[in-house]
Amino acid sequence: xxQLVESGGGLVQPGGSLRLACAASxxxxxxxxMNWVRQxxxxxxxxxxxxxxxxxxxxxxxxxxxxxxxSRDNAKNTLYxxxxxxxxxxxxxxxxxxxxxxxxxGQGTLVTxxx
Amino acid sequence: QSAxxxxxxxxxxxxxxxxxxCTGTSSDIGAYNYVSWCQQxxxxxxxxxxxxxxxxxxxxxxxxxxSKSGNTASLTISGLQAEDEADYYCSSYxxxxxxxxxxxxxxxxx
Numbered sequence: 001x002x003q004l005v006e007s008g009g010g011l012v013q014p015g016g017s018l019r020l021a022c023a024a025s026x027x028x029x030x031x032x033x034m035n036w037v038r039q040x041x042x043x044x045x046x047x048x049x050x051x052x053x054x055x056x057x058x059x060x061x062x063x064x065x066x067x068x069x070x071s072r073d074n075a076k077n078t079l080y081x082x083x084x085x086x087x088x089x090x091x092x093x094x095x096x097x098x099x100x101x102x103x104x105x106g107q108g109t110l111v112t113x114x115x
Numbered sequence: 116q117s118a119x120x121x122x123x124x125x126x127x128x129x130x131x132x133x134x135x136x137c138t139g140t141s142s143d144i145g146a147y148n149y150v151s152w153c154q155q156x157x158x159x160x161x162x163x164x165x166x167x168x169x170x171x172x173x174x175x176x177x178x179x180x181x182s183k184s185g186n187t188a189s190l191t192i193s194g195l196q197a198e199d200e201a202d203y204y205c206s207s208y209x210x211x212x213x214x215x216x217x218x219x220x221x222x223x224x225x
Binding site: 037044059061062097100101103104106107 | 161206
């Protein structure tokens with residue numbers, strides 16, 4: 001069973017940076033596309049970014065393009081999201097997720113952007 | 116990329132069947148068989164229920180089924196149970212190589 005555990009969330013000022021991590025176990029981590037999805041308070045799910053198995057292909061939602069960078073370290077079974085130039089509207093719980101037969105979601109990590 | 120369209124709420128009595136629709140365009144749902152559904156209870160992380168239109172991950176009851184016709188996907192829950200009460204989200208891969216979610220549907224079991 002896939003296990004995904006996010007970390008790195010917290011309070012950051014507008015314009016600041018934060019790096020999220022997602023530790024994966026229970027699947028052949030390197031064989032899967034991995035995603036970041038966020039959910040603002042009392043709002044729906046919004047897809048943020050994805051990365052392919054070897055990290056050579058990445059895609060982003062328009063709202064974060066140029067500010068966020070997704071990456072992965074298959075040796076450490078860990079997915080990352082580097083978030084720069086953070087804005088108040090980036091405040092959300094951030095989930096890492098894998099879709100498919102062995103899919104799963106992490107428990108999420110809260111990012112709050114506020115002065 | 117605009118969000119997929121889901122009804123804000125649906126309801127049903129225990130034992131009944133309900134259908135949640137998810138409408139997109141020819142650039143997302145209509146373009147690929149990559150439609151997923153997840154369930155989210157209040158304060159909890161989402162749980163995958165359906166992937167690739169109609170496939171269930173292991174452990175998901177066969178009361179949950181998915182389908183697609185044209186630009187619209189559907190999630191059917193038969194034999195409704197109290198624990199099915201939750202928010203449900205559809206998502207689809209798009210021709211822009213991104214994913215898009217629906218706005219979510221709140222299921223109430225009466």
